Amino acid sequence: MTGVDDETCMVRGKPAGATGKVRLPWEEIDGLMASLEVEVIALSQCLVSAGHRLELGANEAPGLHYILSGTGRMTIAGQRKVELAPHTLVVMPPHVPFSIEMPGSGRAAMAQVNGRDQDCSIEGVRRFTAGDGEPRLIMVCGYFQARYGSAIDIFGRLRNPIVEQFAVGDKVDQKLAAAVEELVTQEIGAGAMSAVLLKQVILMLLRRSVGSMALWVERFAVLSDPQVSRALARMVADPGAPHTVTGLAETAFLSRSAFMARFSDAVGQSPMLMLRDLRMRQAATELASGAQSVERISRNVGYASKSSFVRAFKAVYGTDPAAYRATHRGA
Secondary structure (H helix, E strand, O other): OOOEOOOEEEOOOOOOOOOOOOEEEHHHHHHHHHOOEEEEEEEEEEEEEOOEEEEEOOOOOOEEEEEEEOOEEEEEOOOEEEEEOOOEEEEEOOOOOEEEEEOOOOOOOOEEEEHHHOOOEEOOEEEEEEOOOOEEEEEEEEEEEEEEOOOEEOOOOOOOOEEEEOOHHHOHHHHHHHHHHHHHHOOOOHHHHHHHHHHHHHHHHHHHHOOOHHHHHHHOHHHOOHHHHHHHHHHHHOOOOOOOHHHHHHHOOOOHHHHHHHHHHHHOOOHHHHHHHHHHHHHHHHHHHOOOOHHHHHHHOOOOOHHHHHHHHHHHHOOOHHHHHHHHOOO
């Protein structure tokens, strides 16, 4: 496969001043994937009978749509047509409307149903239906955010839908069905379990994407520049380390100015602001565990001054560390 060997992904081209091609080791890719935070915004099911079209409006969050059974067609933003079959996965960018349709027999016009006008939910899982007959196409939808820190949503700047065909053996349907079941049963930790299951599906998609550098560029802005991703991986792996812009630029095999510009372009904010967010995420986790003092946590995440840490934490979470701990202890 072009640009990929058995051990590492290789960047196409050579940065100024480098003596060879930059490699992003698989363990660093794995670290980026492991640290990805996935939040489930909503889960829903869509059931379409023969001869019906189900209109679904745009959502502010990216959506993951998986065909459990049946064949049909998806129309995206009134233009692009996608043929649907069992185990087709479509990741929809934010703010993009779409419809799914199941043609009937003959040339009769399809009945159109606006799913957003329906208000049918079971324990937090919405159900959109088109037609009263036996559903011929069943789709499960998950709206989500997949982030690093508070700022990087790896699907937030997705412009075009991602369409992948999985197989029965991938068991994507089982993971999504289990995520829906978790929300329906409302057991303790149901939301967290649903997020874990949805994250597994997203990681399967990311695993496919890192097999081709071209797909990185097309799909995920944060991974579109492997030199920047190399530096980001170091930050994610150890936010509390004494990182500097110069040191991170050296990790990326870039000059300081080139690194600053390319990092901000790929990530959407400066390296040090991103590092602050990663540190505050780690601090929030440690505060919720309740095991260490605020002063100790401030040192863990790279702050020599407790007062500087408190100011940074309030800037990200809107409250001081002690108040956050009181609210989130044990979460």
